[in-house]
Amino acid sequence: MADPQGTNRVGASPRGNGGQDSTSDAEVEWLRNVYQPDAPNLTVRAVLGGVVIGAAMCLSNLYVFFKTGWSMGVTLTACILAFGVFQALRAARCVRRPLGALENNALTTVASGAGYMTGGGNMAAFGALLMVTSVRPEAVPMVFWFGTIAALGVFAAIPIKRQLINREGLAFPTGTATAETLRSIHAAASGAGRSKAGWLAGAAVFGAVVAWLRDAWHWIPGTFGLPVTLAGRALSEWTLSFKSEVVLIGGGALMSFRTGWSLLLGGVLTYAVLAPRLVAEGIVTSVNYKAIVAWTLWPGASLLVASGLCSFALDYRSIGRSFSGLTRLFRRGRREESGIGAVECADWWFPAGFLALTPVVVYLMVRLFQIPVWAGLLAVPLAVLMGFVAARVTGETDVTPTKALGPVTQLLYGVITPGNLGGNIMSANVTGGIGLHAADLLTTLKTGWLLGAKPRHQFYAQLFGVIAGALVVVPAFRLILPDPSQLGSETWPAPSCVVWAGVSEAFADGVSALEPTARTAIGVGLALGVALAVLERFAPRRLRPWLPSASGLGIAMVIPGSNCIAMFLGAALAEGLRRRYAVLAERTVVPVASGLIAGESLMGIFIAFLIVTGVLAK
Numbered sequence: 001m002a003d004p005q006g007t008n009r010v011g012a013s014p015r016g017n018g019g020q021d022s023t024s025d026a027e028v029e030w031l032r033n034v035y036q037p038d039a040p041n042l043t044v045r046a047v048l049g050g051v052v053i054g055a056a057m058c059l060s061n062l063y064v065f066f067k068t069g070w071s072m073g074v075t076l077t078a079c080i081l082a083f084g085v086f087q088a089l090r091a092a093r094c095v096r097r098p099l100g101a102l103e104n105n106a107l108t109t110v111a112s113g114a115g116y117m118t119g120g121g122n123m124a125a126f127g128a129l130l131m132v133t134s135v136r137p138e139a140v141p142m143v144f145w146f147g148t149i150a151a152l153g154v155f156a157a158i159p160i161k162r163q164l165i166n167r168e169g170l171a172f173p174t175g176t177a178t179a180e181t182l183r184s185i186h187a188a189a190s191g192a193g194r195s196k197a198g199w200l201a202g203a204a205v206f207g208a209v210v211a212w213l214r215d216a217w218h219w220i221p222g223t224f225g226l227p228v229t230l231a232g233r234a235l236s237e238w239t240l241s242f243k244s245e246v247v248l249i250g251g252g253a254l255m256s257f258r259t260g261w262s263l264l265l266g267g268v269l270t271y272a273v274l275a276p277r278l279v280a281e282g283i284v285t286s287v288n289y290k291a292i293v294a295w296t297l298w299p300g301a302s303l304l305v306a307s308g309l310c311s312f313a314l315d316y317r318s319i320g321r322s323f324s325g326l327t328r329l330f331r332r333g334r335r336e337e338s339g340i341g342a343v344e345c346a347d348w349w350f351p352a353g354f355l356a357l358t359p360v361v362v363y364l365m366v367r368l369f370q371i372p373v374w375a376g377l378l379a380v381p382l383a384v385l386m387g388f389v390a391a392r393v394t395g396e397t398d399v400t401p402t403k404a405l406g407p408v409t410q411l412l413y414g415v416i417t418p419g420n421l422g423g424n425i426m427s428a429n430v431t432g433g434i435g436l437h438a439a440d441l442l443t444t445l446k447t448g449w450l451l452g453a454k455p456r457h458q459f460y461a462q463l464f465g466v467i468a469g470a471l472v473v474v475p476a477f478r479l480i481l482p483d484p485s486q487l488g489s490e491t492w493p494a495p496s497c498v499v500w501a502g503v504s505e506a507f508a509d510g511v512s513a514l515e516p517t518a519r520t521a522i523g524v525g526l527a528l529g530v531a532l533a534v535l536e537r538f539a540p541r542r543l544r545p546w547l548p549s550a551s552g553l554g555i556a557m558v559i560p561g562s563n564c565i566a567m568f569l570g571a572a573l574a575e576g577l578r579r580r581y582a583v584l585a586e587r588t589v590v591p592v593a594s595g596l597i598a599g600e601s602l603m604g605i606f607i608a609f610l611i612v613t614g615v616l617a618k
Helices: 024-034 043-070 075-091 102-117 122-132 139-156 157-169 173-185 191-216 247-255 257-280 290-316 316-331 349-369 373-397 402-416 421-451 454-480 495-509 516-538 541-546 549-555 559-578 582-612
Strands: 007-008
Touching: 024 157, 024 191, 024 516, 043 075, 043 102, 043 122, 043 454, 043 495, 043 559, 043 582, 075 102, 075 173, 075 191, 075 290, 075 421, 075 582, 102 122, 102 173, 102 454, 122 139, 122 421, 122 454, 122 495, 139 157, 139 373, 139 421, 139 454, 157 349, 157 373, 157 421, 173 421, 191 247, 191 549, 191 582, 247 559, 247 582, 257 290, 257 559, 290 495, 290 516, 290 549, 349 373, 349 421, 373 402, 373 421, 373 495, 402 421, 402 495, 421 454, 421 495, 454 582, 516 549, 559 582
Parallel strands: none
Antiparallel strands: none
């Protein structure tokens, strides 16, 4: 799943060897023993199913993102859900032929392209833009904006696919985990697939019922407070309470336990220790979430940015391999004679896509965000270059480093276009979006490589997905948040938006314009972020699980304490199940957590629609 400003994909696998296999031998072996040219891949029903599931997961991710700051993994959930849906359709005699593994892989690729439209800084940037400016861009240009950026990311994956997957065999852990899942659920017995699909469906129904009873009929309270006071006030006033939002528990179950307990630690330190002290000294003048987070966002944002940049810099070998791989790529004048050329995407597709889409992005940057043409022309090649780096980091670590690449772009544009808050934010959106969608396609291409799928079909599938996602995400945003002033509230904390807006304002106005204690807090956050990143890299392996997660601590400072508690409970329940009942956990954790998230979030969006249309009262 995604961390607040980067994508941490669920799954684990052996690492790639990082070396240079004999390309000809590896690809000849793949063509001879793995590739399945006659198996169905990108069929009409795979496209339609992927669009529907991807649109649903895009809606779900949008809801979850503004609640928690994370975008949840798409591929594992999508392949299980698709299997279950087609099994049900076949039982009802609506379809005759079962869904094949490669057909499901193509469907999942479409769904992933749509579902991740909320990631890569897209919604963080859009939300931050509305927080720092009073102008709301028109819907149609924003659909083109998100769709074009995502498509550029898809094209950017073309020239590096063979280098990272065919030659070096990088892990892309989520792609490998998805391949194993597809193999297991499409096995002849298919009992595992039916079991996982059943757990997912049951959890989704439960999540939807809870959301309806709470938000439509108001039979369940949103929060449960404790009869305990702190500094003369109820704990719930400090945002420390239990929430009835099962989407938070599901999100926590998909995190690592380390991130979960780090969130709880950060929430307690922020709202039970730091906030009362700030109120007592008069730095924060009222006890509510918005007043507290207006101050704590500064150490939280600086911690997230510093840890992301430091981790990125410490991975200098991976960055170096990115550029050396590119030089080898462009030195190679022709494909090896391995027969792979007719299967892979053609080399010329990348420059053709780049030349066709760059003018669109630059035009939209100028029209929507008043970025000078020359600055827009600089943004796209810079973003594509960073996308190459992001793809390698994802292949080696399973984390797409948008939380590092975004602030770098914001810093650059803060210097070359000073005072342009909107341009500062949306230029970083170009970097994050291209990087995420390049990494996302390569993750699904890794799945296809392991299963013997057709790379060109997956390329087409990803384009179908990003088009569907762009068409869904903009109107859905307007439905969920008709009033952008709700961003940053306890109902819609939107932590990543808060962080992006804060970074942009700091680069535009200068840190010296902040209140003195906030400047001190920024320094402490920067130091802590660097320290945690260094410790995570160099501490003995046995001690690393006991180190707080920088993402967990940083995000805890910009979401309500109740969210931290709920997500910790989800992480703790999942970890306990894994330790005591590993087989049951493998079968249930991801489907149940995904079902809770999908059920509550989709019902929440449906309720929002009923409220907007006047069918339900608020």
